[in-house]
Structures are given as C-alpha cells and as structure tokens.
Amino acid sequence: MGLEGVRALLFDVFGTVVDWRGGITREAAPFLRRHQVKADPADFADAWRRRYSPAMEEVRRGRRPFTRLDVLHRENLVAILPEFGIDPADIPPSELDALTLAWHRLDPWPDSAAGLQRLKTRYIIAPLSNGNIILMLDIAKRGGLPWDAILGAEVVQAYKPTPEAYLRTADILAMRPEELCLVAAHNDDLAAARKCGLKTAFMPRPTEHGPEQKTDLTAAQDWDIVTTDMGALAQHIGL
Amino acid sequence: MGLEGVRALLFDVFGTVVDWRGGITREAAPFLRRHQVKADPADFADAWRRRYSPAMEEVRRGRRPFTRLDVLHRENLVAILPEFGIDPADIPPSELDALTLAWHRLDPWPDSAAGLQRLKTRYIIAPLSNGNIILMLDIAKRGGLPWDAILGAEVVQAYKPTPEAYLRTADILAMRPEELCLVAAHNDDLAAARKCGLKTAFMPRPTEHGPEQKTDLTAAQDWDIVTTDMGALAQHIGL
Structure with missing residues (x-):
C-alpha cells in the first residue's frame, strides 16, 4: 500500500x-x-x-x-x-x-516546513483545511510552508467533512479522487475522504490537545499510509 | 508615487x-x-x-x-x-x-521567476488571472513561480475585467482595495483595477503578440508604477 x-x-x-x-x-x-x-x-x-x-x-x-x-x-x-x-x-x-x-x-510543528519542501519536489501540495484562504496564507508565509496553492473550504464553499469539500477539490484539480491523498492527524477526516475515494495518510499528533490527549492516537482504519511526521512521510515515499 | x-x-x-x-x-x-x-x-x-x-x-x-x-x-x-x-x-x-x-x-518570461522570488520577501504574491486554478498551478510548478496562493477568476467565480474579480479578491484577502496592487502588461486590466481602488503597476511586454505588436506598448494612464520587468519592479521598490 x-x-x-x-x-x-x-x-x-x-x-x-x-x-x-x-x-x-x-x-x-x-x-x-x-x-x-x-x-x-x-x-x-x-x-x-x-x-x-x-x-x-x-x-x-x-x-x-x-x-x-x-x-x-x-x-x-x-x-x-x-x-x-x-x-x-x-x-x-x-x-x-x-x-x-x-x-x-500559529506555528508549524518542527518537522512541517522541511518535510513539505521535500514532498513538494514530487507532488502538488496544498492545504485542504477548513481555515479560510488568508488565514492559511498568513500561517504559511510566517512559518515557511511552501504550498503550491491554497485550497480548502473557502475555495469550494464547503466545510469538511461534507463530501463536497473533498470532491469539489478534486474537480478543481481536474483529478480523479484517487489521485489525491489526504494527510491528516484525525481519523474522522480521513474516513470522510476515503468515502469520497481519496487515498489517506494518517499522521498522529499525540500532543495536539495537550499532554492528556486520548483521541486520534492510533489508526482507526487501515489507512493507505500511517506515519509519524512530515519527514517520515517523505522518507516513506522515497524522497 | x-x-x-x-x-x-x-x-x-x-x-x-x-x-x-x-x-x-x-x-x-x-x-x-x-x-x-x-x-x-x-x-x-x-x-x-x-x-x-x-x-x-x-x-x-x-x-x-x-x-x-x-x-x-x-x-x-x-x-x-x-x-x-x-x-x-x-x-x-x-x-x-x-x-x-x-x-x-507556458514558459515564464526569463525575468519572472527570479523577480517574483524577490518580491515575495516583502509582499504576498499571487496570480489574479482569468486562468483557472490547476492551469495556474501547473504553469507555476513547471516554471518555478513561487506564488503564495493561487487567486483569480475561479476562486471568485468572476472574470476580469468585471469589478467582482478585483473586489472579491480583496475581500478574500481581508484587505482594502488600496492594499492590493495589480501588476499587468495590459492597460485595460489596470484601468478596471484602478476603478475598484487597487494600486496599479504597468509592465509592458512588447513582444507578447509577436514582433509586430501595436497595443499596450506605452502607459495609457499615470499608473502608480511603470516598469519594464519583474527584476526592475523589485529594484524600483527597493528589493
């Protein structure tokens, strides 16, 4: 896989x-x-x-x-x-x-910017976030996130996890859903993306909610990839 | 100015x-x-x-x-x-x-990628083109254009030179129109942007239409900036 x-x-x-x-x-x-x-x-x-x-x-x-x-x-x-x-x-x-x-x-996790830079050499990389365009853009500019485009809820006028958020994004990219992979720390986001036909990569962030976090520590389904951070994801796919 | x-x-x-x-x-x-x-x-x-x-x-x-x-x-x-x-x-x-x-x-003009890289150090840079998102994205990825975001007609669902193309883009960026500057080789595009309150920079491209070009060789109005290419624009504003 x-x-x-x-x-x-x-x-x-x-x-x-x-x-x-x-x-x-x-x-x-x-x-x-x-x-x-x-x-x-x-x-x-x-x-x-x-x-x-x-x-x-x-x-x-x-x-x-x-x-x-x-x-x-x-x-x-x-x-x-x-x-x-x-x-x-x-x-x-x-x-x-x-x-x-x-x-x-908001600051990127320490591995985010460098890992995205590696992933960008082979793939189109873009946020598919519920955050609006200028919010994503300001974070990226401040944190050095090298997105190829800012996609997401505002572009498609639909909030995840509604199917339109994923499917309209595929349409804008002129790609079939299976040509897209969602990378997320949240099992529910990945489950909704998978239902729409996207590939899925789970990247748990065990302290997102603080030291006592109980949710999203492990994969709830057999996601296409399970990894630990952006650098590991780049390494996993040979970059 | x-x-x-x-x-x-x-x-x-x-x-x-x-x-x-x-x-x-x-x-x-x-x-x-x-x-x-x-x-x-x-x-x-x-x-x-x-x-x-x-x-x-x-x-x-x-x-x-x-x-x-x-x-x-x-x-x-x-x-x-x-x-x-x-x-x-x-x-x-x-x-x-x-x-x-x-x-x-399509290939960028020889000055485009390097000039945009310099401009990006101080400004948010994005296309405001009638080209759709994946079209702009493919050109950028291939030609090394370091956009911070892909804006334009598809994002705002309006084609230039209708006012909505400029004004909705300002709204998405949460900026007043005068906080945006349109850079274009076309006087009519700049005129429409100016009517919406944007600043304007004219960058004639005298061979866009081939060696016999007759249009857009000179500034039709007193644009805020008149320059010759991306490098000259960066230099003009001290970058």
Missing part, C-alpha cells in the same frame, strides 16, 4: 501541520493577564476550539450560508468570554479583532 | 508573467505537422487566443454560468480548427484534450 497514482497531497492543517493549541495559548496569555483573568490560557484555547465544529455545523447543515472561518472564530471568541468572567461589551472590538488573528500566527 | 500601504501584489499572468504566444506556437507546431496543415503555428496561437475574451464575455454578461478557462480553451480549440482546414470530428477527443493542456505548459 502506498501512493501509487497519487499526484496531489492535501493536508489538514490545524493539528496536522500547525500546533493550534500552543499558538492560541501563547496569544491568549497576555490578553487574559491584561483583563485580570487567572484562568490557564490553555483552557482558553480549548474552550475556543470547542466551538469550532459546532459553528461550522450550521453551515454544513445549510442553516447558514457559507461563512469563512475568521468570522466564525470571531463569533466564537465573543461566545466564550463570559466563561472566563469577561463581558464582551467591556472589550474594544479592535482588541477582539486582533485576538482573532491569533489563528493566523 | 509607489506602493505605500500595499500588502499584496497580484499579477495578470497571460502575457505579463508567461509568454502564451511562444508556448502555444511551440505546442501547436507538431499538431499541425501531424495533420498536414501548412499554416504558421503562430497564426494558430493567435487564432486560439482571439476567441479568449469573447468566450469569457458570455460568462461576464451572465448568459452562461461561470465556466473555468480550461473548458473555454477546449471549446475555442474546436471552434478554430475549421479555420485551419481541420474537421474537429476527424481528431480524437483525447488529442484535443492533450492540446488544450498546452496552456498549462
């Missing part, structure tokens, strides 16, 4: 390519200090991320037109502030705008 | 970044030979390109839903074959598909 016939590698980003929890924790810390909140900033990161999928679900179910993730992140930030004893009305909108951009300043 | 406040440089591609006429001439030559057509392959390239804007006009006027350029190029190829004495029904569809991909194999 491997990547025979694959022409493009598509990557989940939050958790798979970048460390969202570490980045949001780092950015939330001065915000919480400034507002005299004693909570652990990692809890703030977790609370913010907890509203991520429910917010997209409104779009996935057609109850809301497609809305880019930056907007959902901003709304979710307002929603969690009371959980930390902050009245959103007390915070200037410009400060909430600035904190929302914390998601644009 | 210059690029004060600009954060992203967006590029017209056909003619500005790549030599479409040289590339199509090169790819058409063996096709015409194979079918015993004695015409100049450069005339074939010109004929194919002549149908480019009229085909998009059907989309621009709303008479046809957005249709990616690869599809229009394929239709336009069938349309011009009789002009060269070829009955489209005599050519296998797979051969027409392959020739349509000639547009994916």
